[in-house]
Amino acid sequence: METQTQTEKKETKAVMTKITGAEAVIRCLLAEGVDLVYGYPGGAIMPVYDELYKFRDQLHHVLTRHEQGATHAAQGYARTSGKVGVAIATSGPGATNFVTGIADAQIDSTPMVCITGQVGSHLLGSDAFQETDIIGISTPITKWNHQVTKAEDIPTILAKAFYIARSGRPGPVLIDITKDAQFGELDFKYSKCKGIRSYVPVPETDPKSLEEAVVLINKAKKPMIVFGQGVILGEAEEELKRFVEKSGIPAAWTILGLSALPTSHPLNVGMVGMHGNYGPNKLTNECDLLLAVGMRFDDRVTGNLQTYAKQAKIIHFEIDPAEVNKNVKADVAVMGNVKNTLNQILPLVKSDAYEAWVQEFKDHDAIEFDKVIKEELHPIKEGLSMGEVLRGINEETKGDAVIVSDVGQHQMIACRYAEFNKSKSNVTSGGLGTMGFALPAAIGAKMGAPEREVVAIIGDGGYQMTIQELGTIFQTRVPVKIVVLNNDFLGMVRQWQQLFFDKRYASTEMVNPDFVTIAKGYHIQAKRVAKREDLQEAIAEMIASKEPYFLEVCVEKENNVFPMIPTGASVSDIRLE
Amino acid sequence: MEKENFTISVYTENNIGLLNRISAIFLKRHINLDSMTASQSEIKDVFRFTIAVKVTEEQVKKIVGQIEKQIEVIRAFYHKEEDIIYQETALFKVASKLLFEERQIQNVIKNSNANIVTVTPEFFVLEKTGRRREVDALYHKLEPYGLMQFTRSGRIAVTKDKMHISTILEKFATETV
Ligand SMILES: Cc1ncc(C[n+]2csc(CCOP(=O)(O)OP(=O)(O)O)c2C)c(N)n1
Ligand SMILES: [Mg+2]
Numbered sequence: 001m002e003t004q005t006q007t008e009k010k011e012t013k014a015v016m017t018k019i020t021g022a023e024a025v026i027r028c029l030l031a032e033g034v035d036l037v038y039g040y041p042g043g044a045i046m047p048v049y050d051e052l053y054k055f056r057d058q059l060h061h062v063l064t065r066h067e068q069g070a071t072h073a074a075q076g077y078a079r080t081s082g083k084v085g086v087a088i089a090t091s092g093p094g095a096t097n098f099v100t101g102i103a104d105a106q107i108d109s110t111p112m113v114c115i116t117g118q119v120g121s122h123l124l125g126s127d128a129f130q131e132t133d134i135i136g137i138s139t140p141i142t143k144w145n146h147q148v149t150k151a152e153d154i155p156t157i158l159a160k161a162f163y164i165a166r167s168g169r170p171g172p173v174l175i176d177i178t179k180d181a182q183f184g185e186l187d188f189k190y191s192k193c194k195g196i197r198s199y200v201p202v203p204e205t206d207p208k209s210l211e212e213a214v215v216l217i218n219k220a221k222k223p224m225i226v227f228g229q230g231v232i233l234g235e236a237e238e239e240l241k242r243f244v245e246k247s248g249i250p251a252a253w254t255i256l257g258l259s260a261l262p263t264s265h266p267l268n269v270g271m272v273g274m275h276g277n278y279g280p281n282k283l284t285n286e287c288d289l290l291l292a293v294g295m296r297f298d299d300r301v302t303g304n305l306q307t308y309a310k311q312a313k314i315i316h317f318e319i320d321p322a323e324v325n326k327n328v329k330a331d332v333a334v335m336g337n338v339k340n341t342l343n344q345i346l347p348l349v350k351s352d353a354y355e356a357w358v359q360e361f362k363d364h365d366a367i368e369f370d371k372v373i374k375e376e377l378h379p380i381k382e383g384l385s386m387g388e389v390l391r392g393i394n395e396e397t398k399g400d401a402v403i404v405s406d407v408g409q410h411q412m413i414a415c416r417y418a419e420f421n422k423s424k425s426n427v428t429s430g431g432l433g434t435m436g437f438a439l440p441a442a443i444g445a446k447m448g449a450p451e452r453e454v455v456a457i458i459g460d461g462g463y464q465m466t467i468q469e470l471g472t473i474f475q476t477r478v479p480v481k482i483v484v485l486n487n488d489f490l491g492m493v494r495q496w497q498q499l500f501f502d503k504r505y506a507s508t509e510m511v512n513p514d515f516v517t518i519a520k521g522y523h524i525q526a527k528r529v530a531k532r533e534d535l536q537e538a539i540a541e542m543i544a545s546k547e548p549y550f551l552e553v554c555v556e557k558e559n560n561v562f563p564m565i566p567t568g569a570s571v572s573d574i575r576l577e
Numbered sequence: 578m579e580k581e582n583f584t585i586s587v588y589t590e591n592n593i594g595l596l597n598r599i600s601a602i603f604l605k606r607h608i609n610l611d612s613m614t615a616s617q618s619e620i621k622d623v624f625r626f627t628i629a630v631k632v633t634e635e636q637v638k639k640i641v642g643q644i645e646k647q648i649e650v651i652r653a654f655y656h657k658e659e660d661i662i663y664q665e666t667a668l669f670k671v672a673s674k675l676l677f678e679e680r681q682i683q684n685v686i687k688n689s690n691a692n693i694v695t696v697t698p699e700f701f702v703l704e705k706t707g708r709r710r711e712v713d714a715l716y717h718k719l720e721p722y723g724l725m726q727f728t729r730s731g732r733i734a735v736t737k738d739k740m741h742i743s744t745i746l747e748k749f750a751t752e753t754v
Contacts, residue, residue: 135594136597139594139597139598139601140598140601140605143648144648144649145594146594164648196648197590197651197746198589198590198648198649198650198651199648199649320646321642321645321646322639322642322643322645322646324642325638325639326639326642
């Protein structure tokens with residue numbers, strides 16, 4: 001039997017071999033536990049692709065049909081798996097096609113490492129073929145970026161990249177590697193990054209802030225929680241649930257917080273924000289204590305800041321110091337990972353039922369149901385509503401599916417009405433609102449959680465922004481279910497035109513192709529439904545399918561999403577019609 | 578809230594991309610920098626940016642938060658005027674013949690506490706270090722005679738209080754190993 005030191009020595013020897021920078025890239029990815037990357041080849045990244053070929057048994061590469069698709073797929077993968085998504089592209093246009101996905105990952109705190117090829121270092125600054133200053137371009141939209149010009153720097157830089165992408169408040173990192181660094185040789189030795197001296201991923205929790213928070217919580221008469229994606233990123237779902245159940249405090253969510261607490265939970269009072277629920281929006285301006293848990297007070301959540309929760313004390317549980325007091329002044333800021341801070345606070349909070357207060361949410365729900373929800377879920381009009389499609393999906397998936405939504409009316413309907421039992425189930429582009437996100441993100445979401453049903457809900461507009469990813473689905477046979485809610489309009493923009501621009505429908509009416517034929521062209525099972533009596537059966541068939549499946553639902557053209565807080569209005573001015 | 582002059586000190590790792598990252602934070606918010614200088618700091622391999630900016634205290638707090646958030650920034654601080662010792666340097670290039678044609682200029686120079694850096698038959702160069710208003714005062718006195726060239730550096734500043742960067746760095750070192 002070998003002793004420990006012998007084995008260690010052997011291992012060190014085994015990894016201390018001269019290899020190329022390109023091979024080092026692959027070995028770094030493997031060392032980080034990556035087994036799946038998305039990307040698109042080209043001149044400046046060819047050495048890395050050559051190694052991907054050699055390592056194809058250990059590291060699976062998915063060829064998307066556009067680099068933007070690679071970034072969104074990596075995001076979808078990260079969002080359902082909790083791991084870092086990886087995307088690879090060539091220099092110049094390959095790199096610039098990454099920009100939208102990187103910006104999306106930055107604003108939605110998605111851990112992602114993007115690797116781009118770059119022209120040889122001797123050509124940098126010479127306007128060489130496919131040279132683009134992607135470091136300059138991506139600086140404001142990355143958590144960190146770095147250009148590598150020497151092969152020997154690859155291991156340390158990639159180790160840092162993964163550490164930065166996943167630690168603290170996660171985000172995208174871009175590593176640009178010149179072609180000579182890919183060809184150059186190095187002694188490969190990899191050790192994971194454990195810390196960077198100038199970077200504090202998780203700030204310390206001040207015990208005093210916990211005490212102050214407990215005092216405020218225990219004396220509140222009408223407290224309310226608003227939780228965001230911080231709960232999911234911090235894997236604090238159980239802690240949140242226990243906190244909610246012990247304290248009895250009603251909890252609302254931001255669009256990215258959705259699914260952190262089951263939608264059926266009796267104290268889950270719905271979504272805040274522009275198209276959120278009536279109760280939590282109205283009552284934001286009536287509560288006496290607002291507990292913001294892992295959320296950042298986005299303007300689509302707060303509406304007019306001058307009139308946002310002015311009557312309430314605010315406790316902000318947050319990991320990123322720059323978010324505290326950025327938009328809303330916190331009376332108490334509890335810094336740290338919400339998993340820890342909620343855990344510490346749990347034994348100290350009192351149990352209560354807040355019966356009258358919780359009843360207020362229910363009363364508001366009843367009003368919203370009468371004015372909005374009833375007609376959306378059970379329409380009496382002839383045309384199909386988006387809401388009844390979601391209701392149909394809920395019936396088939398029983399709240400166990402991952403729902404990936406694009407951007408527009410269908411997104412708001414999906415987030416308002418989809419039912420979720422499990423966390424990491426709602427994948428949508430929240431902060432950037434990127435049309436074209438859903439189709440490629442669904443591919444990644446399914447690969448990140450292969451055991452789960454993944455249903456993409458997409459508008460006819462956004463679908464056509466990344467429709468070429470049907471090719472990726474065809475090639476990989478990844479069994480995603482695609483639902484296009486076709487209203488032949490850029491519906492959300494049309495809604496604004498109707499409400500705020502006197503129905504001047506400037507460039508929002510779509511002349512659409514035959515989506516079913518297109519899907520069939522990619523050999524994907526496809527169906528179109530336009531009548532209520534055919535809807536449920538079609539959804540059932542789609543969900544039952546073991547293969548990718550495309551379902552187009554022709555919905556009412558000019559429906560609107562309500563409730564709605566008009567831009568610049570106060571949350572309490574939320575409109576029901 | 579009133580706008581005030583703030584000086585921001587940023588201690589960073591010596592990284593080429595940081596200048597871009599830091600200035601982008603101001604650009605995005607349409608905040609004009611009065612000046613920005615970068616140099617070695619008192620600690621080996623640690624850089625220091627000194628930024629002068631006129632904003633409200635609330636704004637400067639948020640900006641410092643955003644700057645500190647950058648991975649390679651060790652710490653950022655903001656200071657009010659009374660918390661720091663600060664200076665700027667200006668160079669004035671003046672035609673030498675003025676010394677003879679415009680005798681009063683000699684008095685201006687004598688009273689200005691400026692140094693003569695170089696003299697040639699065609700021109701001489703004055704260096705003036707001090708507060709902005711002192712530099713400005715000299716500028717206004719010399720300007721009527723005609724300046725061949727004028728340039729002024731950004732503000733550099735040290736604080737009256739300790740910055741504790743070394744302690745922070747030591748703490749990082751022990752925590753992360
Ligand atoms: C890339 C991009 N371009 C433009 C917009 C602005 N925008 C927001 S929603 C929307 C309409 C979306 O139409 P569609 O995909 O058909 O969805 P619907 O609202 O009809 O459900 C537009 C154009 C955007 N969010 N993203
Ligand atoms: Mg549409």
